[in-house]
Amino acid sequence: MSLNPRFQAITERIRERSRGARRAYLDGIEAMHRSGPLRGSLSCGNLAHGFAACGPGDKARLRGEATPNLGIVSAYNDMLSAHQPYESYPETIRAAARALGATAQVAGGVPAMCDGVTQGRAGMELSLFSRDVIAQATAISLSHDMFDSTVYLGICDKIVPGLLLGALAFGHLPAVFVPAGPMPPGIPNKQKAEVRERYAAGEATREELLEAEAGSYHAPGTCTFYGTANSNQVLLEAMGLQLPGSSFVNPGTALREAFTQASVERALRITALGADYRPIGRLVDERAIVNALVALMATGGSTNHTIHWIAVARAAGVVLTWDDMDALSGIVPLLARVYPNGEADVNRFAAAGGIAYVFRELLDAGLMHGDIPTIVAGGMRAYCDEPRVADGALAYAPGVAASADEAVVRPASAPFEAQGGLRLLRGNLGRALIKLSAVKPEFRSIEAPAVVVDAPQALNRLHKAGALPRDFVAVVRYQGPRANGMPELHSLAPLLGMLQNQGRRVALVTDGRLSGASGKIPAAIHVTPEAAHGGPLCRLRDGDIVRLDGEAGTLEALVDADEWAARPAAENTTPPAWDIGRNLFAVNREVVGRADQGALSISCGPPQHDGTNWWEYDSEYELDGPAAATAPHDSKDA
Structure with missing residues (x-):
């Protein structure tokens, strides 16, 4: 073919x-x-150390190099x-x-x-x-x-x-x-998710939740x-x-x-x-x-x-x-x-x-x-x-000539969707990704006021206080690689999923990650440049209207351009934490590159002749049209 x-x-x-x-x-x-086989170039002392703990048969083979x-x-x-x-x-x-x-x-x-x-x-x-x-x-x-x-x-x-x-x-x-x-297989994943959402709504006990989780991970x-x-x-x-x-x-x-x-x-x-x-x-x-x-x-x-x-x-x-x-x-x-x-x-x-x-x-x-x-x-x-x-x-x-269950796998001639589950988003909030395959078509776009927090726990507190608007875009910033190592924010999925079940329109925008298990709600993730590096998310304010359109591939704050350009960056309100080993990774946070360049905190790949690195290539140079200028950033920050 x-x-x-x-x-x-x-x-x-x-x-x-x-x-x-x-x-x-x-x-x-x-x-x-x-x-060649490098074992043959080891000195006698090197090689003896390498097979000292082996049994006689293995030792004889390692000595012989054959x-x-x-x-x-x-x-x-x-x-x-x-x-x-x-x-x-x-x-x-x-x-x-x-x-x-x-x-x-x-x-x-x-x-x-x-x-x-x-x-x-x-x-x-x-x-x-x-x-x-x-x-x-x-x-x-x-x-x-x-x-x-x-x-x-x-x-x-x-x-x-x-x-x-x-x-x-x-x-x-x-x-x-x-x-x-x-x-x-354990209990169905859908059943587990339903219990999680009922727990988030206060309708299931911790014992019920633990029983469901243990029945899934068993x-x-x-x-x-x-x-x-x-x-x-x-x-x-x-x-x-x-x-x-x-x-x-x-x-x-x-x-x-x-x-x-x-x-x-x-x-x-x-x-x-x-x-x-x-x-x-x-x-x-x-x-x-x-x-x-x-x-x-x-x-x-x-x-x-x-x-x-x-x-x-x-x-x-x-x-x-x-x-x-x-x-x-x-x-x-x-x-x-x-x-x-x-x-x-x-x-x-x-x-x-x-x-x-x-x-x-x-x-x-x-x-x-x-x-x-x-x-x-x-x-x-x-x-x-x-x-x-x-x-x-x-x-x-x-292998099988036909799917044994077309609710699970289908032929390329009759797919679930004509396109794959990923879309790149561009706009004045930067570049981000959305996993459309997990989101029903009717939820793939939203235009709603932003609720801006600097930690996922803050969003949960706002919900408990009844302070969240009916429809909103949760913006969880300062979650990128440089800010705190880019944690997954899957813990927000039960709350946002529950709110969507209630008929409310919700979405997530973050410079952090989501778990591979996440889905259901529209989520613009891995936003780059990240807020901690001066990215546009640090200019957002509560109540700003955010438009996320997964089908069109756009992510925008609907704010007057002059006002947007004049806004100063908001300071991260999350205090730095140094417990359970996070202090040992301070250097990683200082040197880590952007999400769209692999979020590497180590050198990776061959160096160029001028001493710069291949992984600092900036993909935006390949974009066509006005989208190329929507999220400028320094290509040498890795």
Whole structure:
């Protein structure tokens, strides 16, 4: 199937823009590759330290340099339900490697915080920065020159993007991501949301709320809604970095075990020691990045990836922008309805055809690059098959030819919507993003007075005091990367959802983030430039009329232009907090870049010859017409 011309043109634009950065990146990983398996260049003392704790068999192989050594980077902890199954994976991986005549060692661990636990808490201010810490911890894990290939044990929100950033810094090494799967279905997500909204209205007790939450989050595995964690899995398959069909297989099953075994075998077969060398830095090019974004749009995935995948792309020398995402969303149909964009959980999505069905539809429509190199043979068509267990090993069969449940997944010829779920907003309030796929058409635009607060808790207090207008736009500012680490504001969703249920018109505008589980209300998020950096949100006042139009792509304060220009910035009224470790991230807040440039607090990607950074590229230079001037800002603030 030939590619859609508009799709091909977007990819070519990204490729041309990235040409210099990509070349520099590939030259760098090629230089690392030419050094050969680096374990061979270690001194005797270095190498002896590296295998001192190994058993006799592993030690003999590591001394001989004849077989690959697999580095395991793990985000295991047993507080995260998604990561608890990883406790036993290292021993399984070591045993599988030994059975193949190779070795495996845990290279290191990376932190893994749970946004579900920290929602609405001070700890959420560490969440986004944890991605960059994970990237650095991954680099430290791989810094010993002991490994010929790598496997990554991580699933959740910032963890996969952080692992990817670290892996791409060691782009000469092959990398296979190994998921652990979702928990089985609990109570329906819609029922859980209804209890949350009744609790916000004072109509349900805390005991009822806890019972509903515990019935939803009830077992090992990822949460079953289609948030950032499960979006991560779809994007990894779209980039060809984990085995086809491995994302949504429940923990503790024979198929899950077969996937782990097969992942080890694949990671060992694609090293530079063999004839099928597939380093991650060569696999992740502009086509793989575009595939990931197409999968995100077609399935209505998490808005967090509009930040993370810009960072991931630039780590591989690919310069990606929000404009590219908006353009892709304009041509990619919405093929899935998974909560919060529908009522189904990811288990039901997988049963209806899941990733294999969606990818086949996109490939047949010319909206996915099928010829990209992946960790397996066959390109992206291999990801259209469904996994099985045959004689105790992983096998594949052709994927379903038709959706098993068109309430959950549909063909490209009859999508839920003709365009994807994301829209870029522009106006005198800056640039922002909105996830339209989760919002009913009748709620996608609003014109109402602003209620301006500098912390989400202030909005809850206004509601309890009965001080909120009937219809309003909640503007929660000073929530950007520089202000406080850009926390998710999902704790506001029950309140605003309840008010919308009452027939009131409400919306959210913020320079913060929303959880991948958020939906229902119109929300302009990731507003840039952020208020803490002099962005337009700091000029808004209570009662200003704000127009948010998701379909038209506009975000405006309807204030006289002269008055608007003369207004001084409002001071942030939220006192600085230094408890529970937030003081340790003061430097991150000082140096972090803009949301539309990946919100990076670490260097990422190859430097230019003049010493500036590729990730400081300003996408607004590509805009046409008057929108290009609506939100000017300094392109060198990263």
